[in-house]
Amino acid sequence: MASSLRKALVYGGSGALGRGVLKQFSEQGWLTLSVDVASVPKESTQYVTSSCVIDKNAGSLEHFEKSSRAVEKFLKTHNAKTLDCVVHTAGGFVMDNHHENQEQFLEHMEQMYRINGLSACVATCLASRFLPETKTSKSNKVCILTGSYNAFHHWKAGVPVQIMMSYAISKAMLHQLVQCTDKCTTQNNAYDIMCILPKTIDTAANRKAMPDADISKWTPVPEIAKICYQMATHAKNYSNGGFYEIDTTNNVTSCRLVNVPDDMPKKAPL
Amino acid sequence: MASSLRKALVYGGSGALGRGVLKQFSEQGWLTLSVDVASVPKESTQYVTSSCVIDKNAGSLEHFEKSSRAVEKFLKTHNAKTLDCVVHTAGGFVMDNHHENQEQFLEHMEQMYRINGLSACVATCLASRFLPETKTSKSNKVCILTGSYNAFHHWKAGVPVQIMMSYAISKAMLHQLVQCTDKCTTQNNAYDIMCILPKTIDTAANRKAMPDADISKWTPVPEIAKICYQMATHAKNYSNGGFYEIDTTNNVTSCRLVNVPDDMPKKAPL
Numbered sequence: 152m153a154s155s156l157r158k159a160l161v162y163g164g165s166g167a168l169g170r171g172v173l174k175q176f177s178e179q180g181w182l183t184l185s186v187d188v189a190s191v192p193k194e195s196t197q198y199v200t201s202s203c204v205i206d207k208n209a210g211s212l213e214h215f216e217k218s219s220r221a222v223e224k225f226l227k228t229h230n231a232k233t234l235d236c237v238v239h240t241a242g243g244f245v246m247d248n249h250h251e252n253q254e255q256f257l258e259h260m261e262q263m264y265r266i267n268g269l270s271a272c273v274a275t276c277l278a279s280r281f282l283p284e285t286k287t288s289k290s291n292k293v294c295i296l297t298g299s300y301n302a303f304h305h306w307k308a309g310v311p312v313q314i315m316m317s318y319a320i321s322k323a324m325l326h327q328l329v330q331c332t333d334k335c336t337t338q339n340n341a342y343d344i345m346c347i348l349p350k351t352i353d354t355a356a357n358r359k360a361m362p363d364a365d366i367s368k369w370t371p372v373p374e375i376a377k378i379c380y381q382m383a384t385h386a387k388n389y390s391n392g393g394f395y396e397i398d399t400t401n402n403v404t405s406c407r408l409v410n411v412p413d414d415m416p417k418k419a420p421l
Numbered sequence: 422m423a424s425s426l427r428k429a430l431v432y433g434g435s436g437a438l439g440r441g442v443l444k445q446f447s448e449q450g451w452l453t454l455s456v457d458v459a460s461v462p463k464e465s466t467q468y469v470t471s472s473c474v475i476d477k478n479a480g481s482l483e484h485f486e487k488s489s490r491a492v493e494k495f496l497k498t499h500n501a502k503t504l505d506c507v508v509h510t511a512g513g514f515v516m517d518n519h520h521e522n523q524e525q526f527l528e529h530m531e532q533m534y535r536i537n538g539l540s541a542c543v544a545t546c547l548a549s550r551f552l553p554e555t556k557t558s559k560s561n562k563v564c565i566l567t568g569s570y571n572a573f574h575h576w577k578a579g580v581p582v583q584i585m586m587s588y589a590i591s592k593a594m595l596h597q598l599v600q601c602t603d604k605c606t607t608q609n610n611a612y613d614i615m616c617i618l619p620k621t622i623d624t625a626a627n628r629k630a631m632p633d634a635d636i637s638k639w640t641p642v643p644e645i646a647k648i649c650y651q652m653a654t655h656a657k658n659y660s661n662g663g664f665y666e667i668d669t670t671n672n673v674t675s676c677r678l679v680n681v682p683d684d685m686p687k688k689a690p691l
Contacts, residue, residue: 211527250605253546257481260542264534272530272590276523305600313605316598320542323597327582327590330575335520335583 158182158234159383160222160281162274163241164202165189167354168297171372172238173198175380184225184234186218187241201225211269215276222281234281236383239274239296242267248316259317268324271296275328275344283341291386292342294332295379298325300348300396303409326394333392343391345382348409349375350398367402374404428452428504429653430492430551432544433511434472435459437624438567441642442508443468445650454495454504456488457511471495481539485546492551504551506653509544509566512537518586529587538594541566545598545614553611561656562612564602565649568595570618570666573679596664603662613661615652618679619645620668637672644674 159176163169164185170192173183177198185191185199188207196202203221205214226232243266249256278294302322305312312319329346351357353369375397382389389395389408396409429446433439434455440462443453447468455461455469458477466472473491475484496502513536519526548564572592575582582589599616621627623639645667652659659665659678666679 211531212524215523215527248605249542249546249602250549250611253485253550254482257485257542257546260539261481264538268534268590268594269530272519272527276519276527279520280523302597305597305604312597312601316601316605319601320538320594320597323593324538324590327572327575327593328586331582331586331589332519334575335518335586341520 156180156182156229157236157383158184158225158229158231159236159238160184160186160225160234160274160277162186162218162237162239162277163270163297164199165191166240166242167356167372168242168352168375169238169240170195170198171376172240172379175373175376176236176238176383179380179384181235182225182229184222186221201228211265211273214269214273218273218277219280222277226281233284233292234278235292237274237278237282237294238379238383239271239294241270241274242297244315244318246315246318248313256317260320263317263321264324267318267321271325271328275332278342278344291384293383293386293389294342294344295382296325296329296344296346298322298329298346298348298394300350302326303348303394303396329392329394343386343389345389345391346394347375347378347406348394348396368399370397370399370404374399378404378406426450426452426499427506427653428454428495428499428501429506429508430454430456430488430495430504430544430547432456432488432507432509432547433540433567434469435461436510436512437626437642438512438622438645439508439510440465440468441646442510442649445643445646446506446508446653449650449654451505452495452499454492456491471498481535481543484539484543488543488547489550492547496551503554503562504548505562507544507548507552507564508649508653509541509564511540511544512567514585514588516585516588518583526587530590533587533591534594537588537591541595541598545602548612548614561654563653563656563659564612564614565652566595566599566614566616568592568599568616568618568664570620572596573618573664573666599662599664613656613659615659615661616664617645617648617676618664618666638669640667640669640674644669648674648676 159181161169165187177183182200185202191199205217245259247256247259282292299322301310302319304310332344351369353371393408396407429451431439435457452470455472475487515529517526517529552562569592571580572589574580602614621639623641666677
């Protein structure tokens with residue numbers, strides 16, 4: 152008998168954000184599959200139905216094929232044909248610029264490309280393969296990608312993309328991927344794609360890296376996980392191809408559609 | 422004695438666009454250095470002062486280092502310390518989407534990343550190393566990158582990014598690179614960066630691929646080369662960080678600053 156439980160793939164399930172998403176979906180009764188380059192830490196394995204570790208140094212095609220086999224096994228075990236949600240939580244951050252250190256920038260670029268850009272491409276490929284139902288119309292299936300507030304709002308005063316170039320460039324890949332997919336899924340009616348744009352996430356790594364920061368502006372992982380869960384379960388309330396800024400002010404987190412750069416500075420034609 | 426002739430690096434000088442740029446600058450009396458993964462074809466060698474072939478399969482760091490040594494040798498030969506202009510003309514195009522063929526999309530993504538995205542990163546690193554004067558303020562030094570009209574205007578009706586996903590994603594890297602560099606060079610007053618956004622370029626390869634197309638809308642290579650030359654010699658007339666759409670209608674080519682997406686469709690908040 153097919154399981155009536157809904158099924159989520161978390162691509163990047165071993166990181167701080169991924170573990171939070173696994174916990175949220177699992178506690179709400181979903182079956183969860185984690186794919187990551189590292190194992191899910193012990194304290195989070197209770198939230199993982201199945202998991203798959205992929206080789207950090209492998210190419211994207213190998214990542215896709217190994218992940219596909221893991222999804223197929225996961226679905227077969229639960230007598231199901233499709234997933235209900237794919238959440239991309241893989242990612243990394245570095246600081247650099249090509250003015251001061253070209254070699255460092257290029258090295259970082261190759262890393263960020265794989266960690267941020269290519270991981271989103273693979274996750275979206277898995278969404279395209281395993282979300283759509285056969286011969287049915289759209290049924291609130293959702294793919295959620297983790298973008299970047301800073302890279303998306305690069306044109307805003309005070310957004311320091313010039314000190315995080317390879318990061319911003321790799322996240323621009325992800326944002327364009329959402330924009331291409333938006334056009335495509337609207338045509339095919341296959342699944343919705345949404346992009347979350349967090350600022351600083353409250354993780355152990357960030358607390359260690361920035362011990363003196365004002366963490367009342369940082370977003371707790373469970374808050375982001377709840378937003379992902381809302382998107383997965385109430386897709387109708389969200390916009391296909393939508394970019395959702397996640398802001399935390401005075402410890403209160405909100406989520407806002409921000410596709411429209413109303414305050415983009417206008418360059419006067421010469 | 423130092424040569425008083427101005428010096429341009431054309432990164433991607435062996436392709437159709439690169440050869441046109443080399444011809445334009447050379448005929449105007451510039452010294453030219455071509456870097457590419459292939460040799461400059463015989464019929465264009467008259468426009469090349471020096472050239473360097475880099476290994477197609479090498480990483481970006483090796484491309485940067487080999488290119489740097491070629492620039493150093495070029496400058497030393499002419500008793501100069503800096504270049505005056507870097508033009509990035511490397512690039513490629515493929516069609517794909519992750520709905521119909523995930524494996525093809527991922528393979529293309531890796532190719533387009535190197536050919537379009539990473540080549541622009543390396544060219545900009547070379548600009549950062551070899552354009553700025555020591556201890557002087559900005560002296561109309563320019564780095565020009567070749568972006569994409571379609572990828573930049575992805576949100577416009579009729580712009581078919583959903584059938585050229587890996588291409589559009591790789592060009593988004595390049596566009597973000599310009600936007601990060603804009604912020605940085607404005608601060609450092611080091612050099613200006615401009616991005617040209619061609620539509621279809623009238624090349625032998627495009628004529629072969631699309632024999633029935635209306636070529637009155639295609640842009641001839643010499644027209645783009647002239648625009649690059651104008652940017653290099655009249656930088657004051659152009660905007661640092663500017664995106665310049667190159668349009669050809671009824672065989673007439675124009676160049677227009679298009680940073681402001683005035684007609685971007687607005688998604689109403691739900």
